[in-house]
Amino acid sequence: MRELTFTAAAREGLAEEMARDPSVFVVGEGIGARGGNFNTTEGLFGLYGPERLRDTPITERGFTGLCTGAAMVGARPVVDYMFFDFALDALGELINQTAKIQYMSDGRLTMPIVLRGCIGVGNAAATHHTGAYYPIFTHLPGFRVVVPVTPRDAKGLLKTAIRSDDPVVFMEHRGLLNTRGPVPEEEELIPFGKARIAREGKDATVVGIAVMVNKTLQACEVLEGEGVSVEVIDPRTLAPLDIDTILESVHKTGRLLIVDETYAPCGIGAEIAAQVMVRAFDDLDAPVQRLNGAHTPIPYSPPLEAAVVPNPETIAQAIRDLLAE
Numbered sequence: 001m002r003e004l005t006f007t008a009a010a011r012e013g014l015a016e017e018m019a020r021d022p023s024v025f026v027v028g029e030g031i032g033a034r035g036g037n038f039n040t041t042e043g044l045f046g047l048y049g050p051e052r053l054r055d056t057p058i059t060e061r062g063f064t065g066l067c068t069g070a071a072m073v074g075a076r077p078v079v080d081y082m083f084f085d086f087a088l089d090a091l092g093e094l095i096n097q098t099a100k101i102q103y104m105s106d107g108r109l110t111m112p113i114v115l116r117g118c119i120g121v122g123n124a125a126a127t128h129h130t131g132a133y134y135p136i137f138t139h140l141p142g143f144r145v146v147v148p149v150t151p152r153d154a155k156g157l158l159k160t161a162i163r164s165d166d167p168v169v170f171m172e173h174r175g176l177l178n179t180r181g182p183v184p185e186e187e188e189l190i191p192f193g194k195a196r197i198a199r200e201g202k203d204a205t206v207v208g209i210a211v212m213v214n215k216t217l218q219a220c221e222v223l224e225g226e227g228v229s230v231e232v233i234d235p236r237t238l239a240p241l242d243i244d245t246i247l248e249s250v251h252k253t254g255r256l257l258i259v260d261e262t263y264a265p266c267g268i269g270a271e272i273a274a275q276v277m278v279r280a281f282d283d284l285d286a287p288v289q290r291l292n293g294a295h296t297p298i299p300y301s302p303p304l305e306a307a308v309v310p311n312p313e314t315i316a317q318a319i320r321d322l323l324a325e
Helices: 006-020 045-052 060-072 084-098 134-139 151-163 212-224 243-253 268-279 302-307 312-324
Strands: 002-005 024-028 053-055 076-083 114-119 144-146 168-173 180-183 196-199 204-208 230-234 237-239 256-260 289-292
Touching: 002 006, 002 151, 006 024, 006 045, 006 151, 006 168, 006 180, 024 045, 024 060, 045 053, 060 076, 060 084, 076 084, 076 151, 084 114, 114 151, 134 144, 134 168, 134 237, 134 268, 144 151, 151 168, 151 180, 196 212, 204 212, 204 243, 204 312, 212 230, 212 256, 212 312, 230 243, 243 256, 243 268, 256 268, 256 312, 268 289, 289 312
Parallel strands: 024 053, 024 076, 076 114, 114 168, 144 168, 204 230, 204 256, 256 289
Antiparallel strands: 002 180, 144 237, 196 230
16 A cells, blocks of 8 residues: 555545535635645645635634534535634534534434544644643534544544544544555545554553554553563544453453543543443453643643653553553
């Protein structure tokens, strides 16, 4: 297979869906002729023009509501928030309308809308451009929450998201946008709710979220030299969550660490840990452990920024500590 960057693969998926289905259109700030802040729509404006790539003012609640209405009557909008922090200005619309309309209409209305944006710490982006709010959206009924890691998944999951009749939150970590990987030329739709085993192992299981999958894989290279075999799981989607794959791995290894850049309180790691404790308590040889980013606003200073999130060294040490239990 040819290699593409994460961004190029996702853009290819969007382009294919726009060519296949004329009801797909994109709304957001700078996604027209400029091609998006992260090149998410680069080259598409020349193909489809302003009717299907509509630049907007800075009015997140306004264009989120517009696209929610469009989805209710049969269109398939893709809302590009640039940074997902900006979606917070539309939370009232998202929680009370976008997520609930299928229930409120007794299933007579569907909500085929994709809500995408960049997340994550890096590049001295400071606290207003680094949020990763997937714990919030996973908590809310109605949303599908997708956090791809590989270019192949970025394309395949985005195509699945666009074809879904449910609202899909599609979060792309800044630390992954320029990573490269194999992407098939033939069409591939990757299903929601099916985790990827990024590395097989027998001594411990690590569930990584977003860029933490790649950082964990780096840590595993060091640990392999110490004779430690770690299984790494990439959930791909957090709602639905493939807990069965995690349970199967824990049954084999007896130990579990969840590595997540977001805050520990009420986070994804807490949910996974709780489910494993209930359903696989007898398989555990040690308490489930979590490694999270510091519970603090993200600093602007690059050294401080680097200090508040897990890195391969801290992940490796957390795995050593887990094995010592």
